[in-house]
Amino acid sequence: MTALAALTGYYLRASFKSKFAVVFGAVQPVFYLVIFGPLFSRSGVGSWDTLVPGLLIQLGLMSSGLVGFGIVFDQRFGVLERLRVTPARRSTLLFGRVLKDSLVLLIQAMVIIALGYALGLHARLTGVLLGLLLLTVLSVGMAALSYAAALTIRQELFAPLMSTLVIPLMLLSGALLPMSLAPAWLDVVSRFTPFRYAVEALRALFAGSYASPTVLWGVLVTLVFVGVGFTIGTKVFQRENT
Amino acid sequence: MIQVRGLTRSFDSVEAVRGVDIDVAKGEIVGFVGPNGAGKTTTLRMLTTLLRPTSGTATVAGHDLFADPAGVRRRIGYVAQGGTVGPFSEVGEELVLQARLYGLIRADARDRVTRLLAELDLTGVDKRLAGSLSGGQKRRVDIAMGLLHRPELLFLDEPTTGLDPQSRTNLWGHVRRLREEAGMTVFLTTHYLEEADALCDRILIIDQGRIVASGTPAELKAAHHAGTLDEVFLSVTGHELREGAAA
Ligand SMILES: Nc1ncnc2c1ncn2[C@@H]1O[C@H](COP(=O)(O)OP(=O)(O)OP(=O)(O)O)[C@@H](O)[C@H]1O
Numbered sequence: 391m392t393a394l395a396a397l398t399g400y401y402l403r404a405s406f407k408s409k410f411a412v413v414f415g416a417v418q419p420v421f422y423l424v425i426f427g428p429l430f431s432r433s434g435v436g437s438w439d440t441l442v443p444g445l446l447i448q449l450g451l452m453s454s455g456l457v458g459f460g461i462v463f464d465q466r467f468g469v470l471e472r473l474r475v476t477p478a479r480r481s482t483l484l485f486g487r488v489l490k491d492s493l494v495l496l497i498q499a500m501v502i503i504a505l506g507y508a509l510g511l512h513a514r515l516t517g518v519l520l521g522l523l524l525l526t527v528l529s530v531g532m533a534a535l536s537y538a539a540a541l542t543i544r545q546e547l548f549a550p551l552m553s554t555l556v557i558p559l560m561l562l563s564g565a566l567l568p569m570s571l572a573p574a575w576l577d578v579v580s581r582f583t584p585f586r587y588a589v590e591a592l593r594a595l596f597a598g599s600y601a602s603p604t605v606l607w608g609v610l611v612t613l614v615f616v617g618v619g620f621t622i623g624t625k626v627f628q629r630e631n632t
Numbered sequence: 633m634i635q636v637r638g639l640t641r642s643f644d645s646v647e648a649v650r651g652v653d654i655d656v657a658k659g660e661i662v663g664f665v666g667p668n669g670a671g672k673t674t675t676l677r678m679l680t681t682l683l684r685p686t687s688g689t690a691t692v693a694g695h696d697l698f699a700d701p702a703g704v705r706r707r708i709g710y711v712a713q714g715g716t717v718g719p720f721s722e723v724g725e726e727l728v729l730q731a732r733l734y735g736l737i738r739a740d741a742r743d744r745v746t747r748l749l750a751e752l753d754l755t756g757v758d759k760r761l762a763g764s765l766s767g768g769q770k771r772r773v774d775i776a777m778g779l780l781h782r783p784e785l786l787f788l789d790e791p792t793t794g795l796d797p798q799s800r801t802n803l804w805g806h807v808r809r810l811r812e813e814a815g816m817t818v819f820l821t822t823h824y825l826e827e828a829d830a831l832c833d834r835i836l837i838i839d840q841g842r843i844v845a846s847g848t849p850a851e852l853k854a855a856h857h858a859g860t861l862d863e864v865f866l867s868v869t870g871h872e873l874r875e876g877a878a879a
């Protein structure tokens with residue numbers, strides 16, 4: 391417990407040393423919100439209540455997907471090895487980082503939501519809070535996978551590989567334009583990606599239908615995703631353990 | 633303090649460590665000497681639970697390496713060859729984090745860090761970025777990382793490589809004091825044979841993954857009719873250990 395608190399606090403302090411980076415992490419969805427949002431809300435495809443949940447998932451995928459980049463430097467400078475030689479559990483070493491990432495994401499998400507309300511979002515607060523919870527869980531899984539990838543693939547490949555992987559996943563999730571518009575083949579492909587279910591559940595939560603099958607599926611898929619992500623992450627952190 | 637039998641480790645086709653036996657008694661300062669690529673770091677990383685051996689058995693600080701790695705970790709300190717802190721990190725923050733991972737609460741951790749920095753003649757560096765320290769200061773910060781929890785056994789991987797002669801002798805003094813004041817056992821690697829001669833009670837010479845000679849500096853010199861450890865090294869390996877060859 392001391393270890394987890396110490397690690398999370400340490401990483402949070404490090405993140406907030408560069409407040410610019412925390413704010414900058416949300417800049418891409420903010421552009422979509424401010425420049426794409428007015429078009430989207432008049433396109434007849436959906437309202438701000440459709441767009442904002444999508445942008446939150448986009449934020450979750452993009453920012454959590456790339457967190458692994460930071461661990462590359464820790465590995466290079468011997469920091470990781472130094473942490474691994476302490477009695478702290480390897481899952482704690484991973485969870486301390488991931489917890490920080492989720493908290494940063496939560497702050498960024500709240501900025502997007504506040505801006506969304508200013509522009510015309512109507513969602514009820516309960517739905518938004520439940521949505522944030524789902525988003526946080528999703529981002530834990532994504533961040534854990536990102537660290538696992540960063541420690542597994544060649545250093546110089548990580549950033550290009552992750553950013554090219556995240557874009558199709560994000561588009562396939564229907565985060566920007568709902569998959570109800572998709573041709574049949576695209577709809578089928580999209581159903582094989584976990585984030586589609588999260589996007590739809592988030593939209594349902596924002597619309598106030600908390601107990602719908604959509605939400606149930608979204609929650610189930612997200613829980614499986616976080617379970618798989620964290621298991622893989624811990625495995626990688628435990629690699630070479632005696 | 634350390635009992636190792638038949639320890640090996642291969643990386644794909646490279647046999648980095650080919651069956652080493654090591655015995656270290658409590659309170660000894662033991663030098664692990666060998667050329668680049670001899671397998672020193674690989675052995676240390678195995679003994680510190682960071683790398684899984686391909687085969688062999690080991691008891692480190694009274695705990696079985698395979699059955700109780702966490703027990704080993706609690707009792708040992710390890711200072712890696714490549715350093716422990718990134719250049720843009722604040723020294724004090726890193727040390728406090730490390731202390732807390734060893735279970736100290738924040739106030740105790742701060743206290744411990746302040747005292748330890750003073751002991752290592754580093755008072756006042758805690759607010760500095762690691763990248764702004766001199767080589768000798770940085771290496772002492774690395775050593776502090778391994779001492780926060782007062783381990784019984786300290787592993788130092790090339791603690792003096794790249795340091796000027798003065799910083800090196802200064803560091804020897806700190807290592808000797810650890811043994812004298814805390815009764816600590818120290819297992820260190822080095823490229824410098826005269827360093828091993830001056831600092832270590834006992835020396836293990838490793839070459840191509842095998843321990844090729846061991847004993848006190850005097851024993852080694854006597855057994856090989858040599859005046860210096862360099863001559864001993866040449867006599868047991870057939871080649872010279874080029875000093876400072878490591879990057
Ligand atoms: N992670 C690894 N993957 C593949 N090969 C490795 C790995 N680590 C070490 N080796 C190889 O194992 C051998 C022993 O390396 P090791 O780092 O233990 O040597 P060393 O004695 O510490 O050398 P140096 O004095 O240069 O630090 C070398 O041939 C090295 O290339």
Ligand SMILES: [Mg+2]
Nearest residue numbers: 672673674713
């Ligand atoms: Mg080495």
